[in-house]
Amino acid sequence: MGLSFQEKSLWLMFVSLVGVFGFYFFMVLPTGSANVMPHQMVFFVLAVVLLVITQVVGHIVIAIVNQQTATDERDRLIELKGTRNAAYLLASGVFLALCAALLTEGNFVFTHVLLGFWVLAQLVEIGSQLLLYRRGA
Numbered sequence: 001m002g003l004s005f006q007e008k009s010l011w012l013m014f015v016s017l018v019g020v021f022g023f024y025f026f027m028v029l030p031t032g033s034a035n036v037m038p039h040q041m042v043f044f045v046l047a048v049v050l051l052v053i054t055q056v057v058g059h060i061v062i063a064i065v066n067q068q069t070a071t072d073e074r075d076r077l078i079e080l081k082g083t084r085n086a087a088y089l090l091a092s093g094v095f096l097a098l099c100a101a102l103l104t105e106g107n108f109v110f111t112h113v114l115l116g117f118w119v120l121a122q123l124v125e126i127g128s129q130l131l132l133y134r135r136g137a
Contacts (some may be wrong), residue, residue, distance in 0.1 A: 005066045006075055007133050012058040015125045020051045021119045025112075034106025078132045086125035093117020 002012070024047040030042045093114065101110040 003060060004133070005068060006071065007130065008066060008087060009059060009125050010130050012062065013055060014123065014130065016042045016051055016054040016058065017122055017126070019058070020054065021115075023047065025116070029112070031108055034104070034108055036111055038106050043094035066085075068109050078129050081132060082125040082127075083131035085128045086121040087126050090117060093121065 024043055027043045031037070031040070094117070097110050097114040097117065100113045101107075104110070
């Protein structure tokens, strides 16, 4: 059984998030500064631009190759379950980022804990959906 459009789309998003933000965190961590520096903002903007380009081009290619893009009840249920799983992690990350803001000086730790948990929440959402597609839920 081949992958549906939704599964191919999820794989594209998962791989691009890991690649782009893996590159970003590799470039900015560790740091010697308590605050986010301008050169780190350049890496962030570059990461966002790379992510957008990768996903737009990837989705265009997937849409051309895979003509069937209709979603059904199962797709919506899988998306809802993935979003629920991500929400728990994101809420925990926001709490930890707020704790980090109170316990550390500057904005670097707060910003990157928040960004890191946002990326992890996205990966959990996508990973949950991929797992549910494979299980046939």
